[in-house]
Amino acid sequence: MVLSVEEKRELTARDAKYSLPYFQVQRAKIILLAAQGLDSNEIARRLDTRRKVVWLWCERFCEKRLQGLDERPRPGRPRVFPPEIVFEPMPGSHTFCINKLEGNLLVDVRILYRAFPRVNI
Numbered sequence: 001m002v003l004s005v006e007e008k009r010e011l012t013a014r015d016a017k018y019s020l021p022y023f024q025v026q027r028a029k030i031i032l033l034a035a036q037g038l039d040s041n042e043i044a045r046r047l048d049t050r051r052k053v054v055w056l057w058c059e060r061f062c063e064k065r066l067q068g069l070d071e072r073p074r075p076g077r078p079r080v081f082p083p084e085i086v087f088e089p090m091p092g093s094h095t096f097c098i099n100k101l102e103g104n105l106l107v108d109v110r111i112l113y114r115a116f117p118r119v120n121i
Contacts, residue, residue: 001034001058008035010066027069030057 003011014020014028026047033043040058044051060068 001031001062003031003035007066024069027057030054031061031069034058
């Protein structure tokens, strides 16, 4: 596998960036090691992953280059609420009451917690 100067710079930056999610760093490492001429078995051993995973990301990189390392849309129902949604307390109150929300929205409490995992309600 041969990398352009720009691809190598980008992948090296991803490899060194601690703030990126683990899977993005892992994919960058896979491609960088493959570009050094290592085979899938050796890359898998060094990165403590499966050979099939190494093969998958090398294939996707060869097909679409850096864009191939991005997540593809997953099947299933799209989110009902956008992640940017901001809650405001109900009129007359200073905090949320999960039971009032559930009653007003006719939604099960578990669905509220799944839909808004980062909101402390």
